Amino acid sequence: MDRQRAVTFVLLLALVAVAVWGYDQYRQKNDYNVFLQNQYHRMFYELIDHVETIEADLAKAMVADSPQQNLVLYSDVWRQAFSAQEKLNQLPISHLTLSNTSKFLTQVGDYGFSLTRKNADGTPVSADDWSNLAELHNYAGYLAVELQKLRSSIQEKNISLGDLTREGSYIFARASDNLPNREFTRIEQEMVDYPTLIYDGPFSEHIQDIKPKGLVGDNIDYQRAEQVARDFLKGVNIQSIKKISNGNGDIKTYGLEVLAEGGNRIYIDISRKGGHVVWMLNQRDVDSVNISPTRAVELAKKFLEQNGYKNMVSTYSMRYDNVSVINFAYSEKDVVIYTDLIKVKVALDNGEIVGYEAEGYLKAHHRRNLPEPKLTADQAEERISMRLEIGREPRLALIPLENKDEVLCYEFQGTFGGDDFLVYINALTGKEERILKLLRSENGTLTI
Amino acid sequence: MKKAVLVLMMVLILAFAFNIVYPLHFRRSVETATLYWGSTGEEVREVQRRLKNWGYYDGAVDGIYGPKTFQAVKNFQAKHGISTTGTVGPQTRAALGLPEKAADAYTPTRGVSSGDNVYLMAQAIYGEARGEPYIGQVAVGAVIMNRVNHPSFPNTIAGVIFQPGAFTAVMDGQMFMQPDETALKAARDALNGWDPTGGAIYYYNPAKTTNRWIYSRPVVKVIGKHYFAK
Numbered sequence: 001m002d003r004q005r006a007v008t009f010v011l012l013l014a015l016v017a018v019a020v021w022g023y024d025q026y027r028q029k030n031d032y033n034v035f036l037q038n039q040y041h042r043m044f045y046e047l048i049d050h051v052e053t054i055e056a057d058l059a060k061a062m063v064a065d066s067p068q069q070n071l072v073l074y075s076d077v078w079r080q081a082f083s084a085q086e087k088l089n090q091l092p093i094s095h096l097t098l099s100n101t102s103k104f105l106t107q108v109g110d111y112g113f114s115l116t117r118k119n120a121d122g123t124p125v126s127a128d129d130w131s132n133l134a135e136l137h138n139y140a141g142y143l144a145v146e147l148q149k150l151r152s153s154i155q156e157k158n159i160s161l162g163d164l165t166r167e168g169s170y171i172f173a174r175a176s177d178n179l180p181n182r183e184f185t186r187i188e189q190e191m192v193d194y195p196t197l198i199y200d201g202p203f204s205e206h207i208q209d210i211k212p213k214g215l216v217g218d219n220i221d222y223q224r225a226e227q228v229a230r231d232f233l234k235g236v237n238i239q240s241i242k243k244i245s246n247g248n249g250d251i252k253t254y255g256l257e258v259l260a261e262g263g264n265r266i267y268i269d270i271s272r273k274g275g276h277v278v279w280m281l282n283q284r285d286v287d288s289v290n291i292s293p294t295r296a297v298e299l300a301k302k303f304l305e306q307n308g309y310k311n312m313v314s315t316y317s318m319r320y321d322n323v324s325v326i327n328f329a330y331s332e333k334d335v336v337i338y339t340d341l342i343k344v345k346v347a348l349d350n351g352e353i354v355g356y357e358a359e360g361y362l363k364a365h366h367r368r369n370l371p372e373p374k375l376t377a378d379q380a381e382e383r384i385s386m387r388l389e390i391g392r393e394p395r396l397a398l399i400p401l402e403n404k405d406e407v408l409c410y411e412f413q414g415t416f417g418g419d420d421f422l423v424y425i426n427a428l429t430g431k432e433e434r435i436l437k438l439l440r441s442e443n444g445t446l447t448i
Numbered sequence: 449m450k451k452a453v454l455v456l457m458m459v460l461i462l463a464f465a466f467n468i469v470y471p472l473h474f475r476r477s478v479e480t481a482t483l484y485w486g487s488t489g490e491e492v493r494e495v496q497r498r499l500k501n502w503g504y505y506d507g508a509v510d511g512i513y514g515p516k517t518f519q520a521v522k523n524f525q526a527k528h529g530i531s532t533t534g535t536v537g538p539q540t541r542a543a544l545g546l547p548e549k550a551a552d553a554y555t556p557t558r559g560v561s562s563g564d565n566v567y568l569m570a571q572a573i574y575g576e577a578r579g580e581p582y583i584g585q586v587a588v589g590a591v592i593m594n595r596v597n598h599p600s601f602p603n604t605i606a607g608v609i610f611q612p613g614a615f616t617a618v619m620d621g622q623m624f625m626q627p628d629e630t631a632l633k634a635a636r637d638a639l640n641g642w643d644p645t646g647g648a649i650y651y652y653n654p655a656k657t658t659n660r661w662i663y664s665r666p667v668v669k670v671i672g673k674h675y676f677a678k
Contacts, residue, residue, distance in 0.1 A: 092612045283582045386546075439560055
């Protein structure tokens with residue numbers, strides 16, 4: 001009898017413990033739920049504020065007539081659009097549903113940025129710009145009204161997280177259908193800069209369809225592609241080679257997998273048009289360092305020459321995992337063409353080429369009529385801040401701008417307070433086109 | 449009691465002295481020298497450069513404050529209502545738009561690094577594609593980079609990775625595992641611009657996905673189990 005009572009007691013105790021634990025879990029879950037809901041609502045409310053401000057700014061921009069006012073308005077549109085896009089993409093709604101709204105906000109921001117630029121250059125706003133501004137204003141208004149509808153329905157129904165997702169998805173899907181699905185300006189301003197090799201990185205090439213200018217030659221068949229791969233991988237003991245994929249991106253390719261001696265795999269993509277190697281990656285781990293970075297640059301340059309890329313000059317390089325990635329730019333008549341880039345990865349144990357990437361070159365390279373500089377190097381130097389202590393002799397370079405235009409510039413290297421910079425002065429107009437900061441480390445030099 | 453008053457007084461005196469000395473010291477560090485006939489150097493060169501650009505000076509931009517520079521400065525001062533001393537003091541300096549020396553108060557940049565996003569991206573790659581061939585892992589990283597650059601997606605690497613609902617491994621917390629060496633290597637290659645996909649912004653595993661919309665996107669590459677689409 002006593003035993004039974006004891007068991008009952010223990011069970012009761014356990015039940016109470018579970019109940020306490022369960023209640024605590026329930027409370028915690030509620031706390032997190034409310035916390036998350038508050039975060040999401042904050043994002044949503046701020047999004048409405050930003051979109052409303054954009055509409056108001058664009059309205060004011062229609063009537064503003066002084067460069068000072070315009071500068072404030074355009075740059076505010078740019079800033080608000082960026083913030084709005086950031087908030088939008090944090091909402092718990094499928095990114096597929098949001099993508100068109102997100103794109104619209106990016107375009108508004110880009111437009112604000114390009115008008116800020118134009119304004120600073122003293123370029124007058126064109127008739128096209130006016131009609132675009134008006135159109136963007138109308139869309140911003142439409143979006144603001146839709147968002148307000150969602151807000152009032154949230155407020156009326158005392159909506160919870162799931163409802164925000166559900167009702168939001170519905171509103172944004174409708175908004176997406178009604179927002180413009182066209183390009184306004186294509187510019188490549190970076191809201192956040194990431195350090196990269198000079199003029200390189202994922203930002204060097206525009207993601208939207210551009211016709212690759214560097215692809216010359218006839219279409220090749222798979223047999224020929226395999227031969228190209230074999231020639232390119234001279235020195236590799238190839239066991240087998242097979243096609244693993246077809247590339248249907250901007251550059252149509254044959255994707256090959258090469259099995260090398262020792263089970264090592266090499267991946268290589270060869271363009272269908274012209275049979276150029278687009279990129280190559282060798283998976284091999286590099287365990288030791290036997291050659292110097294200078295030697296690596298020599299080997300990479302020799303490799304490029306062997307593959308028909310003459311006139312390539314090495315710019316900067318970086319080192320990681322016992323490999324050296326060296327960036328090469330095309331050079332013509334002593335002008336460095338920074339748009340035509342090829343990267344070569346050299347293994348520092350035996351100097352083997354273990355990576356190659358020529359997408360930048362294949363997309364941008366074409367025969368150019370380089371203009372004659374109208375300014376001398378000395379005249380260009382006069383445009384540079386006296387705070388910058390100028391280092392080596394300037395050289396001519398062709399650099400890409402945000403809008404994909406290419407401009408001929410003098411490239412000055414200089415220092416200020418222990419920091420290194422590259423300053424680009426337009427060789428035709430004297431305009432200060434771009435400033436890059438060099439980041440030097442024992443692993444190489446990057447720019448930002 | 450007396451001791452307390454003494455201490456208080458000392459504190460006050462110290463504070464007072466600091467208040468006087470500190471701004472003086474601070475001001476001195478940004479103070480700049482007056483330039484006059486016979487001065488040489490980079491600043492003189494800058495004065496000559498500016499005066500020449502504006503048509504006051506027709507001599508050589510040689511950094512030597514000679515008679516021609518002297519005359520040019522006087523003309524410039526006359527034109528701008530500054531007393532024509534022929535020396536470049538604070539007033540003339542301001543009218544010329546010469547910058548004050550700022551280099552003394554400047555610390556070389558130290559906060560910018562390139563390694564910040566490697567680990568984060570490696571985590572995403574490891575969570576999403578750890579069973580895939582190496583090239584498939586680079587491809588997942590490339591999709592993240594392509595999204596950063598695409599107008600329909602967030603503008604930062606973290607923004608893309610943490611976008612609600614964008615990546616399964618982020619949603620279920622799998623990405624917070626320790627990435628292996630291969631994933632780290634793949635992340636570096638993707639960050640350095642290797643894009644095996646040719647510009648894809650979506651990928652899916654046809655054996656697993658239930659989303660019908662995704663099938664409408666043009667597939668640009670198939671690597672391992674993943675279909676990469678635009």
